[in-house]
Amino acid sequence: MDFVYAANPSRVVFGTGTIERLGDEAERLGLERLLIVSTADQTDQAHLVASQLGARAAEMFANAVMHTPVEVTERAMSVVGDARVDGIVAVGGGSAIGLGKALAMRTDLPQIAVPTTYAGSEMTPILGETKDGAKVTQSDSRVLPEVVVYDVDLTLSLPPRLSGTSGLNAIAHAVEALYARDRNPIVSLMALEGIGALTQALPGIMDNPDDRGARAKALYGAWLCGTCLGAVGMAIHHKLCHTLGGSFNLPHSETHTIVLPHALAYNLPAVPEVKAQLEGVLGPDPARALYELAGTVGAARGLKDLGMLGTAINEATERALANPYWNPRALESAPICALITRAWNGEPPQSD
Template sequence: MMEAFVYNAHPARVIFGSGTLRQLPTEVERLGLRRVLVLSTPQQEKDGRATAEAIGGRAAAVFAGATMHTPVEVTEKAMALVLAERIDGIVAVGGGSTTGLAKAVALRTDLPQIVAPTTYAGSEMTPILGETRDGVKTTQKSPKILPEVVIYDVDLTLSLPVALSSVSGMNAIAHAVEALYAQDRNPIISLMAVEGIRALAQALPKIAEAPADRKARSDALYGAWLCGTCLGAVGMALHHKLCHTLGGSFDLPHAETHTAVLPHATAYNAPAAPEAMRAIAGALGTGDAARGLYDLAHRLGATLALKTLGMTEHGIETAADLAMANPYWNPRPLERNAIRDLLARAYAGEPPRA
C-alpha cells in the first residue's frame, strides 16, 4: 500500500539543450522586461558583458560582484544598482554564486529572474536562499526566490574545468541523497533523486576522462537539473546543515565542502534510513551508499579532506557545536560526539564509518 504523501510542484520554465542560450533575448522579451541587470562573478565579468550585449537594448547594467556564500554586503551593493538603474528583471549566467545573488535580489524585490547555469550546482531550481552575515550562513525559503526561467545550455558547461565539474556534480548528488530520506519525501521526488544520482555517477567519470564529451556533459547537466529539483521540493537534513556551517563560518569552498562531507553524513544517517541507502547504492552501482560516494569522489580526484580546503583542526569542535544549534530535521537524532567524530574523519579525509 502506498504511504500518504504531499507533493508540491514548483512553477518554473525550463529550456534544456545545446545552444539554448540564444533564446535568452526572446525570454527577456517574453517576460516584458525592459531594464535587465546582468549578474556575474568578477572572474566571469567578460561573459556577463557578452550576455548584456546579446540581450541588447533591454540590458541596463552589469554587476560583476557575485561571490560564494552570498554575503549580505555584496547583495546590498547590487541592490543599490537595482534602484539607481530602475531594474525590472535579473539575468544570471554562471554558477551557484551568481545564482545566489540573483535570488537574494529577487527576495528583496520580487523581480523576475532568468538563470543560465554554467555548473551543476542545481540551486537554480530551488526557492531556497543561503545568505551569509557576520560569518553565519542562514537559509530561507520563499516563492520570490525561485527563478522564473532556467536555460540549460550544454555548451556553457563544455569549458568547465574537470576539477570543478567533479565537485559541482558531487554537490548536486548531495541534494538527491538527502531528498531520499527527507522528512517530507515523496515518491515523485524520490524517482528524480535516484535518476539524478545515476545520471551524474555515470557521467562524471566520463567527463574526467574526456572533458569535451558532449553526451556526458548533457547527461551531467540533466542529472544536475533533477537533483536541484529535489533540493527545491523537500527539506534538507544534517549534510546541508554541516556544509552551511562550514561554508559560512570557515569560508570553505561550497562544492568542495559538500564533496568532502557527503560520504560521512550519509554514513551517519545510514542506520536510520535503510531504504534510502539501498536506493543510493543502487544508483551508484555499488553495495554501500556511503562508501560508494567516497569512492566516486576519490575516482574523480576530488579533495576529500577538509583540512586541505582550509579548515583548522580546532574548528572541528566549533563546527560540532554549531551543527547542534538550530538543527535541521534529520532521520537519525543528532548526537554531538558522533557529529564531532564525523567531522574529524572528514577533516582528515578518511573513509566514512557508520
Template structure:
C-alpha cells in the first residue's frame, strides 16, 4: 500500500429518530446558557418549534440565513449575537443555515450545534464558503467545524422529493472529489464509497415513496459520510466551478452541484482511473459520468444551468474566474476544455468523455 496521511476531525455525532429532543442536553454539555438559533426565513417556524427543546437556554432566533453565506447577512447576525450575549449557536436547516453558523463561529469561536434537515453534508466539515461582491471564497479553520451534529431522520421525512434529490446529489459530489483528491487516503475512500452507495440506493426509493423511513435514514447516513469526506481532504475542479458559479450568478446551491457534477467527472475521468472504478462500483454503473447524469435526470432534477438562472454569456467569465485561483485537480485545467464543460452544463446536454 502507498503511504498516506489521515487527519480525523473531532466532533460529536448523534444519529437516529427523535434525537432533536436531546438538543437542550447537548447545549448543557457545551456549557451554553444563551443559545442563538439560526434558520432561513422559510424554516423559521420549524426552527422556533425545535428551539423549544433548549428550554431556558433559548436566547433568540435569527431567521435570515441565505444561500452562499453573504457577508452582509453574517454582519447582521453578528449584531444580534452581541446584543443577546449569545454563547452558542444552533443551526437548523440545510447548507445555507449551517454556513451562517460557521461564519459566526469563525468570527467568535462560539460552539455550534447543527440540526440538518437536508442532505447537504456541510455540517461535517471545517470549511466555510462566503460570498462578497460576486465572488465566493472558501476557508478552512478548526473554529469552523461544528462541535455537535444532531441527525434526526424524522426532520427529513417531509423534505420535498426534488430537494431531496438535488441535496443528495450535492452530497455525492463531496465524496466523488474525495476519491481523487490530492490528499486521498484509504479511510476516506472507504467512507466515500459507502456514502455514495447509500445515497444512490436511497434517492430512487425516496422518489418512489417519500415516506420510506429506511431510505430517508440511508440518505442522511450517506450525507454524513460524504460530508466527512469533504471535510477531511481537499476539493478539486467540481467544487471550484460551483463556488465560482454560485458566487457570480447566485445559482441555487444543490441544483447547481447536480448539474455540474457529471461534466466535472467526465473531465477528470481519464486522469483518475482508480477513483472512477470505485465510483462505478458504488453507483452500480459502467460509465460514471453518464451514470451520475442518468441518476439525477431520472429522478427529475434539472440538468441545465440555464434553467437555474445562469446567463448565456456567463460561460467565459466563469472560466476566467475559476482559473484565476484554481484548486488542485488530477487533470490540469485547460481553458478551452473548461468552456466546453460549462457550456454543456449550461445547456444540460449529456457529459462527453474528456470534456
C-alpha cells in the first residue's frame, strides 16, 4: 500500500463553552489587536467574541457575504490598515471564515476561526473568491487558520433547516475525499466517520434543535469532513457548486445539498470500491440516500427553487467543463448537462 498523508497544522479546541478560552488562544499567539469578522446576521455572536477578547478586540467588520466578493474584501482591508490589527477572528459560517481567509491571504496575519455552522472551510487552506461573476479557488498555506475554536453552544441558534444544508455541504467534502486522486487511508477513515456522524445527527437536530448531543455529533462530523477537504483534492461536485454559486449567485450550502446526490451518482460507476464504502454508512443506494436526507432536513432539492433559470443550464454546463480538472469519471458534455438538468428539476439522482 502506497500513499502520502500530509496533516495541516491547525490547533483545534473542541467542546462546550470553549468560547471562554478564546482570550487564552489569542494570548498564546501573541495577538493584541484583533479584527472580528462576521456577517450582518451574526453581529450578536461577534459581540460575544468581543466580550471574550476584552481589550484585544480592536475593531469589528460585520459585512461578510457569501462567495467572498473581492470588493468586500477590499473594504475590509481598509479597516485592517486603519485599526492596525495584528490578527483576525472570524466568527460564523463560510462567508465570515472566507473573508478572514481573504484578509490573511493579503496580509499573512494569524487567524482564529470560530465556526457556528457545519461548513468545514475553517479546516482548509482553500480560498474561493468571486470577481466579475466568476469564482476562483486557490490553495495557500497562508489562509489556513492557526486556531479553530469549536463551541457546540454557538451552533444551537442555527435553524434546523440551515443545519441540514450546512451538514450536507460538509458531507460533500468527505464524499469527494473518498474518490480524490490523492486519497489515502487516513483521510478515508475520517471521511467515513464524518459522513456517519452527520447522517446520524442531522435528523435528530430536525426533531429537537436543542439536542446538544446531536449538535456535538454534527459539529464533530463537520470538523472531520472539513479536514478531508483540506487534505486532498476535490472533483466534479465542488467544481459544479463553485460554478453555479459564483456565476448565478446561488446560496452556498443549499447548492451543495442539491448537487451532491447527482454528482455522486455520476461518479459511482467509476469507483466501485467507494460505492462499497458508502453502502456501509448510507445503505445500498448512497446517492439516493443523500437525496432523501435532503428531503428529511427540509432542504430545497431543485436548483430552480434557489432562483436559477432553466435557460442557464447550458451556460452552467459550458462553464463546468471550461477548465480541465481531474475527476474519477471522464467529463462529458451530455451527461453533465443531464446531471445539471436533474438537479435543476429536483429529480432523484441517476447515473447516465
